[in-house]
Amino acid sequence: MSELEDFRASVRSWLEENAPKSIRGKVRDPALAYWGGRKTPLPFPEAKVWLDMMAEKGWTVPFWPKEYGGGGLNKEENKIFNQEMARLELPPPLTGFGITMIGPTVLQYGTEEQKKKYIGEIVRGEVRWCQGYSEPNAGSDLANIQTKAVVDGDDYILNGQKIWTSYGDLADWMFLLVRTDPGVKKQVGITFLLLDMETKGVEVRPIKLISGNSPFCEVFFEDVRVPQKNVLNRVNGGWEVAKALLGHERTMIANAFGGRVAPEKAENPMEAAARKYIGFRDGKIADSVIRDRMAQNQMDESCFLLTVQRNSDNIKAGHRPGPETSIFKVYGTELNQRRMELMLSILGPECLGWEGEGFEQGELDLCRVWLRSRGNTLEGGTSEIQLNIIAKQVLGLPDK
Secondary structure, eight states: OOHHHHHHHHHHHHHHHHSOGGGTTOTTOGGGOOOOSSSOOOSSTTHHHHHHHHHHHTOSSTTSOGGGTSOOOOHHHHHHHHHHHHHTTOOOSOOSHIIIIIHHHHHHHOOHHHIIIIIHHHHTTOOOEEEEOOBTTBSSSGGGOOOEEEEETTEEEEEEEEEEEETTTTOSEEEEEEESOTTSOTTTTEEEEEEETTSTTEEEEEEOOTTSOOOEEEEEEEEEEEEGGGBSSOTTOHHHHHHHHHHHHHHHHHHHHHOOOOOTTSOOHHHHHHHHHTOEETTEESOHHHHHHHHHHHHHHHHHHHHHHHHHHHHHTTOOOOTTHHHHHHHHHHHHHHHHHHHHHHHGGGGOOOSSTTSOHHHHHHHHHHHHHTTTTTTTSOHHHHHHHIIIIISOOOOO
């Protein structure tokens, strides 16, 4: 046997022996996603055991360097690992912004001390992270942030506000942008900081959405002390770090919203809905227009998934995401919106229930997911902003 065949055999044997039987075949069950940290409830009883076993092997993030707690797998080994996870249809032991956003950024810009501390905590699922970018007057114009950080001894004193902070009420740490020099060009006077959310003076308030959920928060800082050693990269060098992290964020969003092709042996949820609400005639979905839209959606999803997979393979091989991630973000979010509009067309009035009798729970849930999808092209940078980035940094078009 070759070394790769030996590796595959060892991974397969270990997963067969150790992966909880209760989660096999449930790779696409969102209820099993575990974000780690001190405040997150366990999504299923074996979640912590599954996490600890995988973290000990370095397999929560198998392609990260071994010296910081990752698996140290090369591109070929990581592909085999993913194939063996997919064979048993196992959900990942850990997810979250630590893995998809701040972890890769710390590996790129962090000091050796920062890498050893923060990467190890992320890999072991000990800390859950949130993002402190947007402010009431700094959304699409992110460089307009006004949260101030003033030097006081070995610390910075923070005052200001962040908004639309996803899961800020469940996070242990925040990575955020602050203004450290108001007297220079706005992009130049920004610093990237790492903040313990338990620090005195930090207040988190959930924002209730029309859906009834509160995934977003607003966060207030009043005379919050942050050690200067928590600066990532350099003082007034935060804009460079922010742009690098946004590349990881856009890749994450594209994967989340665009790459939802079901496993081959699983029933496609859209086909299942069409079978139930439209019905079949002569072995085909009865509505020819819906049938054509479903075929187009399936082709779009497959092509997009393969494109994103190539990009992910490059990232895992050591290539850093660049401005091309804006293409994935635009297409992935718009693809998800088209998908949800198609599901709405399939279910018809049955997808318009909010609560009460006359609707199944899945129909009520789909209504909320459809409404939530309207924000996909706004979060993480609007499509208009992404198109500007594509025009200037990918296509090289002039500003005027």
